[in-house]
Amino acid sequence: MARRGGNLVMSNLPLAGYRVVDFGWVWAGTLLGSILGSYGAEVIKMESRRRIDGLRLGKVFKLGDELEKNPYFLNLNRNKLSTRINMAHEEGARLIRELVKKSDIVIENFTPGTLKKRGLDYESLAEVKPDIIMLSLSPMGQQGPLANLVTYAPVISALSGIDSMVGYPGENPIGFKHAYADVVASMSGLFSILAAVRHHAQTGQGQYIDLSQGEAVMPFMGEAFLASEMNNNVMGPQGNTSRTMAPHGVYPCIGDDKWVSIAVKTEEEWCSFCGVLGDPEWTKEDKFCTTAQRIAHVVELDEHVAAWTKNHDKYEITELLQKAGVAAAPMLDSSEILSDPHLKEREVFVDGEHPVVDKTVLYNWPWKMNGVDSRMQRAPLFGEHSEYVFSEILGFSQEEIENLKEQEVIY
Amino acid sequence: MDGQALDNLRILEWGSFISAPFCTEMLAQLGAEVIKIEPPGGDEARYYGPFPGDKPDPEKSGLFLYLNLDKYGITLDPLKPTGREILFKLLEETDIFVVNQPQLDLAYLGLDYEVLKKRYPRLIMTLITPFGDCGPYRDWKGYDINSCTLGGITSTIGYPDRTPLTPPLHQGHHQAGLMAAIAILLAVLNRDKTGQGAFIDQSEADVWATIHIGMYLQAFVDRGTIRKRSGHYVPQAYVDAVLPCKDGSVCIDTPQKRQWLRFMEAMGNPAWMNDPIFEDRNKTTNEYHEEADKYLGQWLMEHTKEEIFKTLQDARVPSAPVRTANELLDDDHMKQREFFVSMDHPAAGKLNSYPGVCYKYSKTRSRANRPAPLLGEHNEAIYCQKLGYGNEELSRWQDEEVI
Incomplete structure (x- = not known):
């Protein structure tokens, strides 16, 4: 195993040998690079004092101003190197083109048109590296009437259509209050790059990928579009309702804000469910005897179910129902994930070390793979690998590097 | 090929x-x-x-x-x-x-x-x-x-x-x-x-x-922050919320002060913007969001989501309508992108x-x-x-x- 700029090079990883110039910042632009790095690519984050990732500054989530400590930054920039390089400086932009010449993939999520001003758009980069693969993520794509929209993640979530279905039935929508569009767009971008890598491996061709974050959410709601075309049926806030299951909901349990989800689909599951409750009288009423009837009387049904659940612990209910073959699970919050025995055993999070932060607990990848190796390395300090990039990749001497620092090319 | x-x-x-x-x-x-x-x-x-x-x-x-x-x-x-x-x-x-x-x-x-x-x-x-x-x-x-x-x-x-x-x-x-x-x-x-x-x-x-949700684990370990649900708004500087308007809902997100001021200007700088509840916009969200929503509602309920979309985007305020599936099928942008x-x-x-x-x-x-x-x-x-x-x-x- 060789060491490169402090980074372990593992040649057995599927993306070993690929180099990524990563302009991505904040969330949608950064998540995918951390996974490319984990599977062996050398991902170099482009940083400069002129343009510090909003997450390093803690501005986006109001979590302090320490450049190295933002918990979100620590998650999203793992497995990357960081170089300082000032793209606003003409020489900086030229050196980025030199770096691209020696790279395979470029990722960016600037406002459309930004890179063109610096001569760093796909056309310019393909001139120096014809088979480069470049991914641009933007709120609504590079072209079209909405290409230059002023947005943040919640705004994209609203535009994508998904927010119109998040909320309590019959009320105004409330929307996803989590950067759903960012995460989905980033992972869709990762998928598109991996396919482009294979296209390249088979044909030698590079290419440009124009990804719209708003569109990234739409393939996850095909049912809504087809319902609209087929029946002019506009789906509003869905709550916890189901078209095929009842009970189907999240019910209160003992404790402060503790809940359990229960879903009953088949007749057999309904009988088991009633059995666990001790076959109370209400379960025998006509209005609850079929799924269709139960859906028609869902408010009353949910009241009955909640009257039972609220006297029990969420794990206890889950166990009782699961034993009887009924689907149920406790609701966990972002602290309880850390103590759930199942998620612990599946290693959905990993402990790590970091020179500035006492202890890190970061999420693991969403899949478990047997037969494909990966690595997990901490996020880089600001400019930690500038030396490696300028001396080992670009071939500058110490003196030249000092000069570049003085000229604010390395900034 | x-x-x-x-x-x-x-x-x-x-x-x-x-x-x-x-x-x-x-x-x-x-x-x-x-x-x-x-x-x-x-x-x-x-x-x-x-x-x-x-x-x-x-x-x-x-x-x-x-x-x-x-x-x-x-x-x-x-x-x-x-x-x-x-x-x-x-x-x-x-x-x-x-x-x-x-x-x-x-x-x-x-x-x-x-x-x-x-x-x-x-x-x-x-x-x-x-x-x-x-x-x-x-x-x-x-x-x-x-x-x-x-x-x-x-x-x-x-x-x-x-x-x-x-x-x-x-x-x-x-x-x-x-x-x-x-x-x-x-x-x-x-x-x-x-x-x-x-x-x-x-x-x-x-x-x-x-x-x-794994994104929020480190924040908990490090600072005890738990990501909780907060209805139609996000507990950050007011306003980051989905709010009803004349014919549907819109999403408006103004974390920066200049965005908030541009938003006020786009509405014609209403007198209520000087209400002390807006002095600290983090406080606005945590303590006064119901009153604040009512103020915004005066303008929002008089305008359609398309009017609001245009007015606020022209003023460079991060915002958009909450689109429904049928609207997207009919949307010019989506059509142009095929x-x-x-x-x-x-x-x-x-x-x-x-x-x-x-x-x-x-x-x-x-x-x-x-x-x-x-x-x-x-x-x-x-x-x-x-x-x-x-x-x-x-x-x-x-x-x-x-x-």
């Missing part, structure tokens, strides 16, 4: 409803050959809808039609010994085997990866389940809502004093499909290099607990609202070419022409309800 990225990959899908079909659909659109196994009665999604005129018909279910574009469809019952033999034969011609049958004991059927690996060392097997293939809850029964609560996403949606909400339209199934598709491509690139197959254990709960795909289907006819893909490649072809298969449409093509079985065997299997 320009081709597709996944030409020469052969996928066998033994899937049902959403997660596995969505996974292989993503791969099919980039050129992989997907053979889909359905039980003789058909995939569950065939019975889900939406149906034209709300008349149930297993050949016209919108969900099924959308999730199975470009696939070859065969019927097969791998629970019967003959069915299993045919499955083994199919696996000889398969690179990637995608399964979501959480209710079945694959080891008992001799179909778990440890067994298959010996016979097909290059096989990439992917198992998608609600809670994963290892861990104490491995055998729990779970639908989309259950993996959403365990994975934590439900705790972040809804009002603090009301029932937490599950994301709509089976987001967990779709998410797991995308993640499995990514993992498969990593395994394919690995196999191109090493010749070795792989096993992918894709849990739906894990997706929420990692890249979504996002939606039209497809003619022999039973359901021509539909123009199949969602396409969000990545526009300059080289790779990435559009669906063929409609979803009718039930058992490719039985003869696959069993006879591809695997070399005779027509007599086909009719015998039909009688035995193997296919």
